[in-house]
Amino acid sequence: MSQRLADPIVKTLKSKGLRITPQRYSIYASLLERTDHPTAEQLLVDLNRDLPISSQATVYNSLQALCDAGLVREVLLEHGVSRYDANTEAHHHFVCRQCGVIEDIDWHTFPDLSLNQLRPGLQAEAYEVTVHGLCDRCCH
Numbered sequence: 001m002s003q004r005l006a007d008p009i010v011k012t013l014k015s016k017g018l019r020i021t022p023q024r025y026s027i028y029a030s031l032l033e034r035t036d037h038p039t040a041e042q043l044l045v046d047l048n049r050d051l052p053i054s055s056q057a058t059v060y061n062s063l064q065a066l067c068d069a070g071l072v073r074e075v076l077l078e079h080g081v082s083r084y085d086a087n088t089e090a091h092h093h094f095v096c097r098q099c100g101v102i103e104d105i106d107w108h109t110f111p112d113l114s115l116n117q118l119r120p121g122l123q124a125e126a127y128e129v130t131v132h133g134l135c136d137r138c139c140h
């Protein structure tokens, strides 16, 4: 148990006031490890390899709790498809139109947009850029 308490994932979950469940732990661990912005369905498939008890509802509830705690964010790049990202720093995304791979783009890759160019009456709060194109593998 003392070993588990020293676990950085357990520490992070606790620091956000989240109860540690095997699903929350595994989902957060999985999202920290991968950079492919999986959907809840993809996470469920992976999770069931380790914890065959997980249902879709548990995965959604765990993701919701992680999002509410600010540890994970929902990324909407395609209409109606929620993907999840443990990179909560501001960043942009590259989406390959052929294979669908999604890659993070560092925020500082682009100069800041001048949001004060918006028409009066619109109050900007956040933005991010989605670049569409072909990835290395699909370019050839």
Ligand SMILES: [Zn+2]
Pocket (backbone or CB within 6 Å): 096, 097, 098, 099, 100, 101, 134, 135, 136, 137, 138
């Ligand atoms: Zn590609």
Ligand SMILES: [Zn+2]
Pocket (backbone or CB within 6 Å): 037, 075, 085, 087, 091, 092, 093, 103, 104
């Ligand atoms: Zn991302």
